[in-house]
Amino acid sequence: MIWNPKYEMMPRKDLEELQLERLKIQVAKVYEKVPFYRQAFLKKGINPSSIRSLDDLSKLPFTSKQDFRDNYPFGLMTVPMEQVVRLHASSGTTGKPVVAPYTANDIDMWSEVMARTLSSAGMTKYDVMQNAYGYGLFTGGLGFHYGGEKLGATVIPTSAGGTKRQIMLMEDLGTTVITCTPSYSLIIAETALDMGIDLSSLKLKLGVLGAEPWSEQMRQEIETKLPIKAIDIYGLTEIVGPGVSVECPSRCGMHIFEDHFLAEIIDPNTGEQLPYGETGELVLTTLTKEALPVIRFRTKDITSLNVEPCECGRTIVRMAKITGRTDDMLIIRGVNVFPSQIESILLEIEGVEPHYSIIVDRERHMDILEIQVEVSEEVFSDEIRKMEALEKKVQEELESTLGISPNIKLVEPKHIARTVGKAKRVIDHREL
Ligand code: ADP
Ligand code: ZN
Numbered sequence: 001m002i003w004n005p006k007y008e009m010m011p012r013k014d015l016e017e018l019q020l021e022r023l024k025i026q027v028a029k030v031y032e033k034v035p036f037y038r039q040a041f042l043k044k045g046i047n048p049s050s051i052r053s054l055d056d057l058s059k060l061p062f063t064s065k066q067d068f069r070d071n072y073p074f075g076l077m078t079v080p081m082e083q084v085v086r087l088h089a090s091s092g093t094t095g096k097p098v099v100a101p102y103t104a105n106d107i108d109m110w111s112e113v114m115a116r117t118l119s120s121a122g123m124t125k126y127d128v129m130q131n132a133y134g135y136g137l138f139t140g141g142l143g144f145h146y147g148g149e150k151l152g153a154t155v156i157p158t159s160a161g162g163t164k165r166q167i168m169l170m171e172d173l174g175t176t177v178i179t180c181t182p183s184y185s186l187i188i189a190e191t192a193l194d195m196g197i198d199l200s201s202l203k204l205k206l207g208v209l210g211a212e213p214w215s216e217q218m219r220q221e222i223e224t225k226l227p228i229k230a231i232d233i234y235g236l237t238e239i240v241g242p243g244v245s246v247e248c249p250s251r252c253g254m255h256i257f258e259d260h261f262l263a264e265i266i267d268p269n270t271g272e273q274l275p276y277g278e279t280g281e282l283v284l285t286t287l288t289k290e291a292l293p294v295i296r297f298r299t300k301d302i303t304s305l306n307v308e309p310c311e312c313g314r315t316i317v318r319m320a321k322i323t324g325r326t327d328d329m330l331i332i333r334g335v336n337v338f339p340s341q342i343e344s345i346l347l348e349i350e351g352v353e354p355h356y357s358i359i360v361d362r363e364r365h366m367d368i369l370e371i372q373v374e375v376s377e378e379v380f381s382d383e384i385r386k387m388e389a390l391e392k393k394v395q396e397e398l399e400s401t402l403g404i405s406p407n408i409k410l411v412e413p414k415h416i417a418r419t420v421g422k423a424k425r426v427i428d429h430r431e432l
Helices: 012-033 035-043 054-059 065-070 104-121 139-151 163-173 182-195 216-225 339-347 384-402
Strands: 084-089 099-103 128-131 154-156 177-180 206-210 229-236 241-247 254-256 261-266 280-286 297-303 330-332 335-337 352-363 366-375 407-411 426-428
Touching: 012 035, 012 054, 012 280, 054 261, 084 104, 084 139, 099 104, 104 139, 104 206, 104 229, 104 241, 128 139, 128 163, 139 154, 139 241, 163 182, 177 182, 182 206, 182 216, 216 229, 216 339, 216 352, 229 254, 229 297, 330 352, 330 366, 335 339, 339 352, 339 366, 339 384, 366 384, 384 407
Parallel strands: 128 154, 128 177, 177 206, 206 229, 352 426, 366 407
Antiparallel strands: 084 099, 229 241, 241 254, 261 280, 280 297, 330 335, 352 366
8 A cells, every 4th residue: 555645656757856955955954053064065065956857856965874963962953952842863872873863754754664664564444553663762763653653553663672472462463564673573482382382273364573783584484483574664763763665566676756855876895876776885864854954964874776666656766775885894814794684595505494594703813713503403302413504504505605613613593692683783892
């Protein structure tokens, strides 16, 4: 179902006109209200009147996570605090968090894009949505919550964690849709198995999963272990939270709600804009945000854009599944390795479970890559010889694709720590 056909199916020419009109207003606003932007514009020798067409977007300066940190907490805000009705913040695991203020109109816009998101995923007002994204400062919980209510569905705000209780409620309250991170969906599956509950005997049928990278192979694992169609959703705190883009039932890319978010792909090394179809770093500009408009935010997420018409009828651009981040690439003995590549290879191998850790260390100036991966109960209790054969197979598959030889450690089921939110799969002990 298309929640807002007017904006999701707008002829591209009209959409581009609307985007330009909105962009001009956002640019004028940040120039007037935010010293950081004014200085950045002046440094490039431009001002709001420099924006005459969408092509002029590339004249504008980029914004990065560091700029958010430098202006912590409210330096990028464009409205007085009395207009702000809510504050969220990112996890801030690597320093000060990003603070995201919202006006009442921002919350309305966010609920609207989340209603579109859930509708695109296949949800309707007849659904019962169990929301296992974390409630709190993290944008996931409340973002989904407001979208579900706007759609008219029944929302159960369980938040993340308490997995046994999640499953009991799922059974008792007739949950049809689960919303959580892909990794948490697997914990739900595993816990149900332990409890002797067959999830396929419940009403559950759809999962709207995101907030962390997950490969197509991971999607297959999830769909085998849970009775759901798994839909990918993307978003980030700096831009709005979840609700930037989502798959439609065709699952061939995530449609970006372009009347609110303007997307570009750049070469992460040169900053040059790349044409549709080419892979690079996603850059997003908000078009309607009031409290925190953001110009050309470098997401570090690697994807490509496809503007071809989609089967579903939406005209808005699609972004490919994220294959990694410019800052999650590991350089091991000089070879570039993305965690997503490792995940894809591991999950193609029979007997290997979708729980793994990538551990990097340095011994006597040599990088060591160790991959710990769980194997199924059957494999683990099998003869040593069979375990060794599997270990060798994993080792060879990885070596032939990555070009470096990792140490493989097959571990028993549940050996690897489970997290209820975003999974942490890479542990880098090197001091780089
Ligand atoms: P933090 O993790 O710092 O709290 P966010 O929650 O805003 O911040 O995280 C946003 C990031 O999460 C994105 O830039 C992207 O790297 C990742 N992400 C979100 N959704 C997806 C998705 N569907 N696929 C891959 N990565 C995603
Ligand atoms: Zn579509």
